[in-house]
Amino acid sequence: MSEWRAELAELTFFRLGEAYQYGVEIHEEIESSIERTPLFAHDAGVLAQVIYNARHSDHVEIGTFYGGSAILAAVVKEHFNLHGKIYCVDPLECRPKLIQDRHTEGTATTVAVMRNAEKFGVEDRIVLVPFMSYPWPIENKTFATGYIDGDHFNGMPEKDWGSLKKCVTHAIVFDDYIQGKPEVVQAVGVAAQDPGWLLVHASGSHAVLRRRE
Numbered sequence: 001m002s003e004w005r006a007e008l009a010e011l012t013f014f015r016l017g018e019a020y021q022y023g024v025e026i027h028e029e030i031e032s033s034i035e036r037t038p039l040f041a042h043d044a045g046v047l048a049q050v051i052y053n054a055r056h057s058d059h060v061e062i063g064t065f066y067g068g069s070a071i072l073a074a075v076v077k078e079h080f081n082l083h084g085k086i087y088c089v090d091p092l093e094c095r096p097k098l099i100q101d102r103h104t105e106g107t108a109t110t111v112a113v114m115r116n117a118e119k120f121g122v123e124d125r126i127v128l129v130p131f132m133s134y135p136w137p138i139e140n141k142t143f144a145t146g147y148i149d150g151d152h153f154n155g156m157p158e159k160d161w162g163s164l165k166k167c168v169t170h171a172i173v174f175d176d177y178i179q180g181k182p183e184v185v186q187a188v189g190v191a192a193q194d195p196g197w198l199l200v201h202a203s204g205s206h207a208v209l210r211r212r213e
Contacts, residue, residue, distance in 0.1 A: 017049065039069055052080055147175065
């Protein structure tokens with residue numbers, strides 16, 4: 001790489017490096033080991049890079065399903081010898097009305113999530129918070145990174161953004177920043193206009209915002 005290109009690369013807001021490659025690679029193993037994960041390989045890589053960039057820290061996600069994204073975050077921390085827990089905010093079977101997944105014909109539960117985490121030896125990293133994400137159920141706790149993949153409708157994407165921006169110190173990732181999820185797209189637009197945050201990456205179905213330094 002020429003010297004000027006190397007200098008330009010250093011100025012990018014969000015570089016995809018070793019952690020991204022690891023996330024892409026481990027995604028296949030996660031996908032083949034659990035009931036179902038909505039994550040695509042590229043998106044897994046982007047999330048892995050965000051987790052890695054935050055180094056030793058706790059991570060929180062809204063929307064856990066069968067645990068795919070939580071397991072990815074935990075495995076990345078294990079692989080790169082990083083400290084931190086993964087907090088999972090999802091009512092799972094504790095919700096008022098159980099929701100059956102039409103693809104697996106089953107229901108994501110706390111037992112299923114922890115069973116899947118055990119397959120990768122990261123059950124000690126996972127902290128389940130079986131509540132709705134609004135109002136925010138975790139008091140007096142901060143995280144370096146956050147992941148929004150909960151209810152994509154009913155005004156929830158913006159509400160989840162409002163909750164996480166108050167307790168996340170480094171970066172927040174939106175999943176399903178795609179056509180067909182207008183409320184997610186709208187929430188990312190709102191987040192990108194927040195003077196305290198900067199949209200640093202958008203590709204695949206992920207949008208990444210980093211707190212301004």
